[in-house]
Amino acid sequence: MRKSPGQRRPPRAKQLKEALHRGTPSFSRTGEGLSAPTLDDPEIQKAYLEQLVECAPKAISILDGQHRIVRINGEFTRMFGFSPEEAIGRRIDSLIVPPDRSSETQWIGDVLRQGQKVSLETKRQRKGGMLVDVFVSGAAVVVGGEQVAAYVLYRDITEQKRAESLSSALYRIAEKTSSAEDLNQFYRSIHATVSELMYARNFYIALYDPITQLLSFPYFVDEADPRPAPKHLGCGLTEYVLRSGEPLLCTPEVFDSLVKQGEVELIGAPSLDWMGVPLKAANRVFGVLVIQSYTANVRYGEKDRDILTFVSQQLASAIEHKRHEEALRRSEARYRSLVQSAVYGIYRSSMEGRFLDVNPALIAMLGYSSIEEVLSLDPKLDVFADPEEYARLINEFHRGARLENIEVRWKRKNGNAITVRLSGRAVTSPEVAEQVLEVIAEDVTERRLLEDQFRQAQRMEAVGRLAGGVAHDFNNLLMVISGYTEVLLENTGRNSPLYPKIAAIQQAAERATTLTRQLLAFSRKQLLELKVVDLNTIVREMERLLRPLIGENIELQTRLANDLGRTRADAGQIEQVIMNLASIQKMPCPMAERSPSKAAMCIWEMISGVYTTTFSPVHT
Missing domain, CATH: 1.10.287 (Helix Hairpins)
Structure with a gap:
């Protein structure tokens, strides 16, 4: 006798469900009154749907018209941490939507009520409060033209976002290496980049200088401790990473263990999690990159340590490059200051003699007021008094000779000739393909x-x-x-x-x-012989001797004072003084041709020399 259909369905659905669990199809023998299941059977369709939802690689939630959870799958529980008992019956926005994204939930509901599909990248909240990056897609379930439910799928894109953020961070580090004007600006940009990857409110960079043996902190941002001064190595966690050369995720348990081993001691405010990674260049540890947390809401894990280690490898190269660049900039500034403040003229020129760069001393030596005027000069015509000296000098440089103390005659802007002593050599410059001359010029006129x-x-x-x-x-x-x-x-x-x-x-x-x-x-x-003398008489008698001495091109005038008294002195020494003063007129003073002040200086030096020579103890 055949069983009614209502009596046959449960065994058939049960067999199909069991078969689906076993992964094999279920068949019954026709001789026993059972027939093969068909996909048109509602029970079979429901069983397929149950397995499809449960085995889906995405987290699935089915919502009713009030956005209350009706069904979730195992991936939803794994991703967000809520069991079916904790989730079913609760509104989706109160379960996994962060408080700051409530407007986003309202927008998704409006889109679904309009019968449209929705997809976006956003953040959702796990059971413990941690945020996870997800890709959300959903659609409404419509029966008879009326929306009766909705399904929402979640795909965890945390790793994808982390990889994208990491790639973007490395790109920005490379970009900042070349664009940052100084190290402080570079360190600030690195802090901002790391903050996009993980919690980095407390962040610092420590660098060790083996020459001074000091550990310095060029960048230090911390909510509990001030920036430390440079110091010698101690027993802190930073020094431990420097010594070991390995990354360290220091939880309270790890810290207590290191303290017991005598490896570290507490320095500064105690943090909950301390994470430091070494900065290395050519297998040499020169610094440490550190982030730390003082709150239980922010804890670091192994993935954070691996990410920070990876970032530190790129960061170490960038910091080393930036430090070398900064050292080169300071060195260039020191040498430029040295050249600019030198009392000797210094210039660089092409092998043809054309000026490429000059310092202020050379500009003043030639009597010009600006560097542009000097750079526009033709040395052969405008600088060297004798073109043959110029040609001989250039030939010596072309032969590769190093010139030392070569004296030549130059012309100033006003045409006056000066004697200049040159020393220099031909060098290779990165600015031009050919060799250039670097010369020091000293005015020895x-x-x-x-x-x-x-x-x-x-x-x-x-x-x-x-x-x-x-x-x-x-x-x-x-x-x-x-x-x-x-x-x-x-x-x-x-x-x-x-x-x-x-x-x-x-x-x-x-x-x-x-x-x-x-x-x-x-x-x-003549021996010193003091007696009362008449100076007028001495001058009158000396006049006869002085006229042939000073020559015919110098006029000699004597003005005697009638009321001049007598004095006690050595007449010979007085005559010597008069003789020396008269000899001044015969001394050349080319400096007087340039300015009155130079003429006064020349006369004063000659008078001083006469005084020193006349009254020198050796001769008197």
Whole structure:
């Protein structure tokens, strides 16, 4: 006898469900009154639907018209942490939607009521409060033209978002390496980049300098501790990572274990989670990147440590590059300051002699007011007084010679010639393909003038010593002549025709004696003899000797004071002073051609030299 259909369905649905669980189709023998199941059977369709929802790789929630959860699958429980008993009957927005995204839920409901599908990337909240990145897709279930339910699918895209954020972060690190103007700006941008990947409100970078053996903190942001001063290595967690060269996720348990082992000690405010990764360059640890949390709501995990380690590898290269760039910038600034403030002229030129760069000292040396004027000059025509010297100098550089203290004649802007001593060499410059010349120029014009004056003074001194020796011998002869003349005058009567001739001989001898005394005074070999003298008389007597000495092209004028008193002095020394002052007029002073101040300086130096020479203890 055949069973009614109502009696046959439960066993058939049960068999299908069991078969679906086993993964094999279910068949019954026709001889036993059972027939093969068909997909048109509602029970079979429901069983398929149940398995489809349960085995789906996405989290699925089925909602009623009031957005209350009717059904969830196992992936929903795994993703968000809610069991079916905790989820069914609750509104979806109160279960997994973050409070700041309530308007988003309202918009999704409006779209579904209009019969449209919805899809977007957003965040949802797990049972413990942690946010997860998800891709949401949903649609309404319509029966008889009326919406009776809705289904919403969630795909976890946390790893995808993390990979995208990580890739974007690495790109920005590389970008900031070249665009940041200084290290502080670069460190701030790195902090912002890490903050997009994980909680990094407390963030710092520590760098170790092996030369000074100091650990410094160029960037330090922390809600509990101030920025530490540079210090020597101690036993903190930062130093532990420096020593080990390995990443460290330090939870309270890990910290207690390290303290017991004597590896670390507490420095600063105690944090809940402390995570530090080494910064390495060529297997050398030069710093540590650290983030930490003081609240139980923010905990770090192994994935965070791996991400921060990966970021630190790129960051270490960027920091090392930026530090070298900063050191190069400071070095360039120091050397530029050194060149700009140098008292010697310094310039770079092409191998043809064209100026490429000059310092302020060279601009002043040539008498110009701006660097543009000097760079526009043709050295062969506008700088070198002798074009042959210019050609000879360039040929020496082309031969690869290093020039040391080569003196040449240059022209200033006003046409005056100066003597310049050059030292330099040809070097390779990255700015141009060819070699360039780097030369130091020293203006030795005034030094050469002083040297000429010194040599002239030496010659005058030699002449004076020669004249003194001759005058001494001549004075001995005059003493003999004067002695015999006095004997002849005593033995010759005034009426004798020889008396006037003998008297003339005596007068000539006296004049020769005066001349000899003046020569001895000029040579400083006369002993000091203090007596009352008349300066007018001395000047008047010196006038005869000075006129042939100073030459015909210099006018000599004497103005004697009638009311001048007498003084006690050595007449020879006074005569020496007058002689030296008169000799000043014969000394050349090319500096006077440039400006009155230079002329005054020249005269003052010559007078000072006369004073020093005249009254030197060696000669007096």
